[in-house]
Amino acid sequence: MIDPRVPIATGAVPTVSGRRAAYFVSDSTGITAETLGSALLVNFPAISFEHRTIPFVDTEAGARDVVSEIDRAADAGLAPVVFTTVKQAQLRAILAEARAVTIDLLAGHLTELEEALGADASEQMGQYHGVGDMQRYQARMRAVEYAIEHDDGQSMRALDIADIIIVAPSRCGKTPTTMYLALQYGLLVANYPLTDDDFPTDSLPKMVAPYAERCFGLTTTPLRLSQVRHERRPSSRYSSLEQCTLELRRAEDLYRRNRVPFLNSSTKSVEEMSAVIMQTMKLRA
Amino acid sequence: MIDPRVPIATGAVPTVSGRRAAYFVSDSTGITAETLGSALLVNFPAISFEHRTIPFVDTEAGARDVVSEIDRAADAGLAPVVFTTVKQAQLRAILAEARAVTIDLLAGHLTELEEALGADASEQMGQYHGVGDMQRYQARMRAVEYAIEHDDGQSMRALDIADIIIVAPSRCGKTPTTMYLALQYGLLVANYPLTDDDFPTDSLPKMVAPYAERCFGLTTTPLRLSQVRHERRPSSRYSSLEQCTLELRRAEDLYRRNRVPFLNSSTKSVEEMSAVIMQTMKLRA
Numbered sequence: 001m002i003d004p005r006v007p008i009a010t011g012a013v014p015t016v017s018g019r020r021a022a023y024f025v026s027d028s029t030g031i032t033a034e035t036l037g038s039a040l041l042v043n044f045p046a047i048s049f050e051h052r053t054i055p056f057v058d059t060e061a062g063a064r065d066v067v068s069e070i071d072r073a074a075d076a077g078l079a080p081v082v083f084t085t086v087k088q089a090q091l092r093a094i095l096a097e098a099r100a101v102t103i104d105l106l107a108g109h110l111t112e113l114e115e116a117l118g119a120d121a122s123e124q125m126g127q128y129h130g131v132g133d134m135q136r137y138q139a140r141m142r143a144v145e146y147a148i149e150h151d152d153g154q155s156m157r158a159l160d161i162a163d164i165i166i167v168a169p170s171r172c173g174k175t176p177t178t179m180y181l182a183l184q185y186g187l188l189v190a191n192y193p194l195t196d197d198d199f200p201t202d203s204l205p206k207m208v209a210p211y212a213e214r215c216f217g218l219t220t221t222p223l224r225l226s227q228v229r230h231e232r233r234p235s236s237r238y239s240s241l242e243q244c245t246l247e248l249r250r251a252e253d254l255y256r257r258n259r260v261p262f263l264n265s266s267t268k269s270v271e272e273m274s275a276v277i278m279q280t281m282k283l284r285a
Numbered sequence: 286m287i288d289p290r291v292p293i294a295t296g297a298v299p300t301v302s303g304r305r306a307a308y309f310v311s312d313s314t315g316i317t318a319e320t321l322g323s324a325l326l327v328n329f330p331a332i333s334f335e336h337r338t339i340p341f342v343d344t345e346a347g348a349r350d351v352v353s354e355i356d357r358a359a360d361a362g363l364a365p366v367v368f369t370t371v372k373q374a375q376l377r378a379i380l381a382e383a384r385a386v387t388i389d390l391l392a393g394h395l396t397e398l399e400e401a402l403g404a405d406a407s408e409q410m411g412q413y414h415g416v417g418d419m420q421r422y423q424a425r426m427r428a429v430e431y432a433i434e435h436d437d438g439q440s441m442r443a444l445d446i447a448d449i450i451i452v453a454p455s456r457c458g459k460t461p462t463t464m465y466l467a468l469q470y471g472l473l474v475a476n477y478p479l480t481d482d483d484f485p486t487d488s489l490p491k492m493v494a495p496y497a498e499r500c501f502g503l504t505t506t507p508l509r510l511s512q513v514r515h516e517r518r519p520s521s522r523y524s525s526l527e528q529c530t531l532e533l534r535r536a537e538d539l540y541r542r543n544r545v546p547f548l549n550s551s552t553k554s555v556e557e558m559s560a561v562i563m564q565t566m567k568l569r570a
Contacts, residue, residue, distance in 0.1 A: 029557055029559070031560070032317075032320050032321050032324060036317050036394075039317060040394055040398060041398075044398070044402060044407065045407050046404065047404065055569075056564070081401070085321075085324070101398070103394050106321075106324070106325065109388050110325060110328060112386075112388055113326075113328075113329070116366070116386040117366075119329055119332065121328035122330050122331075137554070137555070138513070140461050140555060141458070144460055144461045148436055148460070151433055173422075173426070175426065176422075176426050179464055179467075179468055182464075183461065183464055183555070227419075231423065269418065270422070271314045274314070275314035275316070275341070276341070279341070284338055284340075
């Protein structure tokens with residue numbers, strides 16, 4: 001939804017003819033504002049929005065700069081839409097002065113919660129960098145390193161402690177899904193390729209067979225696989241529709257015979273695949 | 286905030302004495318509901334919440350199952366708090382029947398936007414799996430593979446096309462930050478370790494020196510670095526406070542001399558570091 005490869009110079013006014021500027025303003029990373037705000041804007045497909053994320057707005061001067069930028073965009077065209085997750089009341093008051101449609105993604109819900117729980121929201125809002133964070137950080141670091149070590153069947157070491165082993169033919173999405181599960185949830189995830197050599201037999205590759213109950217398979221459509229493989233090796237046997245059809249049929253047969261749950265990745269994002277895998281493997285709280 | 290390593294059996298009622306159940310209910314992955322809901326709950330530190338995410342609630346039967354589970358939790362203790370990002374009106378109506386405090390993170394804002402923009406939200410809500418998604422998927426896959434290939438200075442290949450090169454002493458957080466930038470934003474990120482060998486000189490390691498303007502340094506506190514290294518090699522010179530102090534001081538000198546922007550990772554999450562790096566390197570839209 002956002003293309004970070006196209007940098008917008010600081011101070012640029014992202015409003016071109018007929019497009020409406022959409023700002024995601026946060027006192028932290030901006031990820032929540034960006035994700036939820038973008039999910040809301042998707043529902044207005046007739047309007048073309050120009051996205052701009054402004055993270056770390058945590059001072060009054062910073063908030064005033066943001067207002068100036070938004071007002072410049074308002075002068076140049078349609079009233080911008082502003083999504084904010086800024087927590088401090090005095091900063092929110094400043095942001096509210098911008099000539100824009102401002103959607104506060106946090107404050108209203110906080111008031112709802114205060115009333116429902118009969119408790120005041122803590123003045124000490126925001127991040128907590130204590131021991132819990134340190135543990136989460138270490139778990140993520142360990143999980144990412146495990147994922148790198150065990151990418152594409154490269155290592156047998158400590159395979160017995162894997163939470164999940166993703167198996168699939170080449171280019172079905174093993175690697176990004178593995179990495180997402182490691183990074184987002186700190187899970188130990190290995191992945192193993194199904195190559196031609198693995199298919200003469202009816203059973204899983206020898207290396208992963210002892211851990212069949214932790215295996216999860218990926219598949220896709222032959223056309224999609226052929227397109228993705230074509231990027232890597234154009235006009236090869238490897239990328240031919242015939243070869244892709246054959247490998248996927250064999251892989252699905254293998255999953256079924258070995259009762260390995262599997263998922264078609266062709267219309268799913270990495271986040272969706274990860275959520276399905278965690279739910280299937282009962283790894284989600 | 287969530288420990289996915291402790292699976293809760295399906296149908297379990299996550300309410301123990303004195304704790305309040307918090308549900309994150311989504312028709313998709315649940316990531317947005319979980320992230321924003323958790324950010325809201327953090328403001329009530331006096332209350333202990335038991336988190337549970339229920340993704341892919343996209344049928345009436347599914348919604349009714351969720352209501353049953355929430356009502357069981359309500360019977361067992363305090364009224365649960367439910368955060369939902371479910372889009373379909375009839376499913377939201379079912380979820381609203383649960384005996385809980387329900388915070389709708391999406392629908393209210395959608396109405397606000399409809400009024401402000403003078404446009405109806407599309408009936409065709411939700412994900413769009415078209416060419417744009419395919420391109421984003423390919424970009425992420427390519428970026429993750431690039432990050433794996435270039436982890437810890439392993440490869441020189443195509444270093445000239447890196448968007449960012451993260452440099453730091455061992456265990457300052459290079460690898461998870463690299464992977465997050467690749468996965469979340471599709472950026473090409475390499476990372477390179479600063480070892481003792483690199484410090485006799487005043488300049489950056491030979492391999493990355495030609496790309497100094499794309500380098501970003503990490504540092505941390507000596508105590509934190511010593512703790513993290515101790516996990517890997519207890520009671521070694523490598524993990525000693527003395528060695529960590531020395532390496533960090535040298536690294537910071539090196540960054541300053543070569544005008545490499547840098548960041549102290551000791552109190553920051555991977556998401557925060559990534560956001561700072563993107564902002565500093567002007568890579569964020």
